Every structure is written in C-alpha cells, then in structure tokens.
Amino acid sequence: MDIKLxxxxxxxxxxxxxxxxxxxVKTGEILGFLGPNGAGKxxxxxxxxxxxxLNHGEIKVGDMSVTKNPEKVKxxxxxxxxxxxxxxxxxxxxxxxxxxxLQGIPAPMVNNRIYEMIQVCGLKGxxxxxxxxxxxxxxxxxxxxQALIHDPEVLILDEPTTGLDPNQIVExxxxxxxxxxxKTVILxxxxxxxxxxxxxxxxxxxxxxxxxxxxxxxxxxQAQGEEILKIEILGGDRNEIYRSLQALDTVRLVxxxxxEENIFEVESKKGMQSAKNxxxxxxxxxWYIGQLTPVETKLEDVFREVTSN
Amino acid sequence: MKSVWIIxxxxxxxxxxxxxxxxxxxxxxxxxxxFTWIQGSDVFFINQATLQSFFSxxxxxxxxxxxxxxxxxxxxxxxxxxxxxxxxxxxxxxxxVFGKFLAILLLIVVALALTLPYYITLAGLGKVDxxxxxxxxxxxxxxxxxxxxxxxxxxxxxxxxxxAFLLALCIGVFFHILFxxxxxxxxxFLSKAFHYLSMSTHFESISRGVLDSKDxxxxxxxxALGLGSSELFLSKKx
Numbered sequence: 001m002d003i004k005l006x007x008x009x010x011x012x013x014x015x016x017x018x019x020x021x022x023x024x025v026k027t028g029e030i031l032g033f034l035g036p037n038g039a040g041k042x043x044x045x046x047x048x049x050x051x052x053x054l055n056h057g058e059i060k061v062g063d064m065s066v067t068k069n070p071e072k073v074k075x076x077x078x079x080x081x082x083x084x085x086x087x088x089x090x091x092x093x094x095x096x097x098x099x100x101x102l103q104g105i106p107a108p109m110v111n112n113r114i115y116e117m118i119q120v121c122g123l124k125g126x127x128x129x130x131x132x133x134x135x136x137x138x139x140x141x142x143x144x145x146q147a148l149i150h151d152p153e154v155l156i157l158d159e160p161t162t163g164l165d166p167n168q169i170v171e172x173x174x175x176x177x178x179x180x181x182x183k184t185v186i187l188x189x190x191x192x193x194x195x196x197x198x199x200x201x202x203x204x205x206x207x208x209x210x211x212x213x214x215x216x217x218x219x220x221x222q223a224q225g226e227e228i229l230k231i232e233i234l235g236g237d238r239n240e241i242y243r244s245l246q247a248l249d250t251v252r253l254v255x256x257x258x259x260e261e262n263i264f265e266v267e268s269k270k271g272m273q274s275a276k277n278x279x280x281x282x283x284x285x286x287w288y289i290g291q292l293t294p295v296e297t298k299l300e301d302v303f304r305e306v307t308s309n
Numbered sequence: 310m311k312s313v314w315i316i317x318x319x320x321x322x323x324x325x326x327x328x329x330x331x332x333x334x335x336x337x338x339x340x341x342x343x344f345t346w347i348q349g350s351d352v353f354f355i356n357q358a359t360l361q362s363f364f365s366x367x368x369x370x371x372x373x374x375x376x377x378x379x380x381x382x383x384x385x386x387x388x389x390x391x392x393x394x395x396x397x398x399x400x401x402x403x404x405x406v407f408g409k410f411l412a413i414l415l416l417i418v419v420a421l422a423l424t425l426p427y428y429i430t431l432a433g434l435g436k437v438d439x440x441x442x443x444x445x446x447x448x449x450x451x452x453x454x455x456x457x458x459x460x461x462x463x464x465x466x467x468x469x470x471x472x473a474f475l476l477a478l479c480i481g482v483f484f485h486i487l488f489x490x491x492x493x494x495x496x497x498f499l500s501k502a503f504h505y506l507s508m509s510t511h512f513e514s515i516s517r518g519v520l521d522s523k524d525x526x527x528x529x530x531x532x533a534l535g536l537g538s539s540e541l542f543l544s545k546k547x
C-alpha cells in the first residue's frame with residue numbers, strides 16, 4: 001500500500017511545523033525519516049496515522065484519503081507513537097488482547113496473533129507481567145507488538161529503538177527489515193547509523209521541508225561531489241611534495257591534513273581520478289606511499305550540511 | 310457497538326483492578342445505609358415504608374462521587390498519551406466516549422444494585438409502593454448518567470484530574486443547587502426557565518412515580534450535550 005503526501009501543511013500558531021510537504025512511499029520500501037529536533041517528523045507521522053487535522057493538503061494511504069476515510073485507513077496502519085504510550089496497569093497479554101480486539105481481529109484468531117507477537121518481539125518470559133513492571137526496552141517491544149498485531153500493510157514507527165540495548169536494537173532492525181519487504185514502513189530516528197542500516201531510502205527534513213531525499217549512497221554522492229583522497233607520502237620534503245601534487249593536472253586542490261606529518265588531502269578535478277598520477281609521481285621521485293584512503297562523506301556530514309543554516 | 314464494549318470492558322476491569330470501585334461501593338453503601346436506617350430522618354423516624362430518605366441521600370452522594378469517577382477517564386489518557394494510541398486504532402471518538410460513559414454508568418448500576426437489600430428489608434417491614442421505588446431508582450440512574458456525561462466532558466478539557474474534578478463539580482452545582490435557587494429569586498419567565506433547568510425538579514417528579522416526557526427529554530438532552538461536546542472536543546486534533 002503506497003503512501004502519498006500532497007502539499008501537506010500544518011501550522012501551530014504562527015509556526016509552520018510542516019510546510020508544503022509532498023512525498024511518496026511505495027510498497028516494500030522502508031523510508032527513514034531524519035531531521036533535527038522540531039523539524040516536523042513526528043507531526044508528519046501523526047498526520048499519516050490520522051491523529052492530526054491538516055491545515056492544507058492531502059494524505060492518501062492506498063487510495064483512501066486520511067481526512068475523509070480515517071476509520072478505513074486506520075485498519076491498515078500500525079502506529080508506534082513517539083513516547084510509546086501504554087496502559088501500564090495491564091499485563092502484556094491483556095493489553096495485546098485489548099488492541100487485537102480493537103483492531104477487529106476475528107475472535108478465533110486473536111490468541112494466535114498474540115502468541116505470534118510475543119514470539120516475534122521476544123516477550124515470552126514477561127507475558128504475564130504488568131506493563132508498569134517492565135524495563136524501557138521491553139515496553140518498547142510491547143509498543144512494537146501492538147503496532148504489528150493486526151499485520152498492517154503500513155507501519156509508522158516513531159523512534160522505534162529508543163531505550164533498547166545494542167542487542168535489542170539489532171534484533172528490532174532485523175525485524176523491521178524482514179517486515180519491510182512486503183509492507184510500507186516509515187520510521188524516524190535520530191541515530192543516523194540505524195537509518196543507514198535499515199532503510200532503503202532516506203528523507204531528511206528541516207523546518208517542515210524536504211532538504212534531501214534518496215538512498216544513503218545517493219545522498220553521500222550528492223554532498224561529496226568530487227573525489228577526495230587522504231594520502232601519506234614519505235621519503236621527501238613535505239613542501240616539495242605539496243608543490244608536486246598541486247602541479248598534477250588531475251588535482252584541483254591539495255591540503256595539509258596534518259601539521260607535522262606528510263599527510264595530505266587531495267581533491268581531484270571534476271570527474272577525474274588522481275591515484276594513478278600520484279603513484280607515477282612517487283615512482284618518478286623515489287617517494288613512497290605510506291597510506292592512501294578515499295575520504296567518504298559520512299551521512300552525518302550530509303545531515304549537518306542540509307540541516308544547518 | 311463492539312468497539313464500545315471493548316473500551317467499556319477495559320475500563321471496568323481497571324476500576325475493579327484498582328481499589329476505586331471497591332472504595333466507591335463501600336463508601337456509598339456506608340453513607341446511604343447510615344442515613345437510611347440509623348441516623349437523621351431515617352426510615353424508623355418517619356415511620357413509613359418508603360425509601361424516600363435513601364433516594365435523597367443518594368441524590369447527594371452521587372453528586373459528589375460521580376466527578377471523582379469521571380475525572381480520570383479522559384484526562385489521564387491525555388496525560389499519559391494513551392489517547393493517541395487509542396484514537397489511531399479503528400475506533401471513532403464517539404465510540405470511545407460512549408465506551409467510557411457506559412463503564413462508569415455500569416459501575417453506578419452495580420452500586421445501586423447493592424442497595425436492593427434495603428428494598429427487600431423494607432418490603433418485609435410494611436406495605437411498600439413498588440412503583441415509587443422503581444421510579445426512584447430510575448431517577449437516580451438518569452441523574453447519574455447526566456452527571457457522568459458532564460464529568461466526561463470536563464475530563465476532555467484538561468489533562469489534570471483535579472481540574473477535571475473541580476470543573477465537573479462546578480457545573481454540577483448549577484444543576485444541583487443554583488438553578489433551583491435562581492428560580493425562587495428571579496421573577497417572571499426566567500424563573501420558569503431556571504426551574505426547568507434544575508436537576509431537583511425532574512428528579513423529584515420522577516421519584517414521585519410519574520414518568521413525564523418532559524423529564525426524560527431533560528435528562529437525555531444533558532447526556533447528549535455532554536457526550537456530544539466531548540466527542541467534538543476529542544475530534545479536534547492538534
């Protein structure tokens with residue numbers, strides 16, 4: 001089931017939380033939603049989950065409109081809200097049964113689904129405990145279980161891995177990846193590595209607007225532009241090496257990356273590669289290469305670049 | 310309708326899981342029992358086989374108890390955020406509000422049902438006017454329903470239970486006392502209007518054993534207004 005946002009705008013007071021936002025998510029796609037605090041991630045996710053009146057624009061889940069047909073849309077959405085609200089005085093089993101019934105799962109199926117969710121989310125040992133007695137990580141699993149219990153076609157997860165330990169994070173990521181193959185998933189996170197590891201596509205928003213959209217590869221390339229090499233050349237005077245490097249015709253710019261050692265950052269001209277030239281140069285002058293690494297733009301850099309102003 | 314019952318069931322469970330329900334029932338029975346049988350203008354004092362004294366005690370105890378029951382219904386869900394979880398499930402605001410309403414009403418029904426021994430005892434003591442007692446209970450139920458809908462509405466307005474309680478009591482005081490007082494103090498057309506708005510007018514009329522459509526319309530419109538505005542308030546999502 002595809003999700004389609006068209007010119008969605010939400011205004012709080014005089015501030016536009018979401019500003020004319022349009023994007024589309026296809027079935028089988030896991031979309032990572034990034035952005036600094038207050039960028040409008042949660043607002044957008046609430047809007048898709050029918051928990052927000054829009055000032056402008058339209059959201060469609062499948063071919064149903066969120067504003068006109070919320071009851072129908074809600075059946076197809078599994079939503080994990082930001083702070084994972086739960087009825088803490090219920091036991092896990094009772095709570096999941098309550099949600100399953102609300103979701104309209106036929107009575108004979110309810111127990112099966114609960115059992116399955118308990119297996120999938122690793123709640124077996126805790127199932128008769130009251131939710132208030134659980135640690136944060138387990139509560140998060142219960143939140144995930146209630147979002148998944150009716151096997152929804154669309155999953156909206158607002159920061160699904162907060163409060164989990166590294167092992168659990170990996171488990172949950174795997175789970176999301178597995179589920180995401182047949183479903184449409186939108187997840188927000190402030191852990192960039194997580195988004196990179198889980199998501200097929202990344203959407204960065206800032207001040208309610210899309211500032212970057214693409215796979216993590218695409219985003220990196222976009223921000224990086226030209227090839228940058230970090231290179232250490234030994235066996236000669238550093239100033240001379242610097243001048244020789246700068247004189248190569250594929251090189252646009254050379255920088256000392258270290259004050260003491262012979263380490264340089266070499267940026268190639270547009271569309272060119274310098275490694276071969278540098279190697280030849282060294283062979284000619286009897287220098288040798290200590291290290292050579294291509295500098296990759298990290299997602300962090302991309303994020304910082306597009307969200308700072 | 311099924312969704313309503315799911316909400317009601319959960320709500321009732323949480324009443325009986327916490328001490329709330331038991332405290333309410335014990336205190337309610339204690340109060341009404343004490344003043345019906347032992348103290349004040351009790352059954353033996355007026356020396357008639359009537360539950361009139363019980364109804365007038367219950368009329369006041371319920372007035373104070375109901376806001377205490379309704380105050381957390383929605384305010385707490387707003388505070389903990391569970392309302393977001395509920396309202397993103399396939400359930401309408403109307404079903405949600407109605408489910409809450411029904412749960413509290415059922416709790417009152419249980420509390421009132423436990424006073425049936427009063428009636429049985431009384432029937433053993435003298436000749437009882439059965440229809441008057443039946444209508445007395447009906448009056449209490451209708452009044453409770455009206456106050457529950459008001460309480461649920463005030464609980465929608467805030468995420469603070471105490472504020473919800475006090476607001477419900479404030480609105481309740483108008484229906485319970487002030488409109489009645491106004492109707493004596495203000496002459497002319499307004500006097501009639503206030504007389505009609507007063508809860509006691511309709512409660513007394515019903516508990517005399519007459520079911521007038523005028524009274525029924527009064528109670529039903531308060532209930533509809535309270536639940537309707539709650540629904541309206543919840544469906545505005547910002």
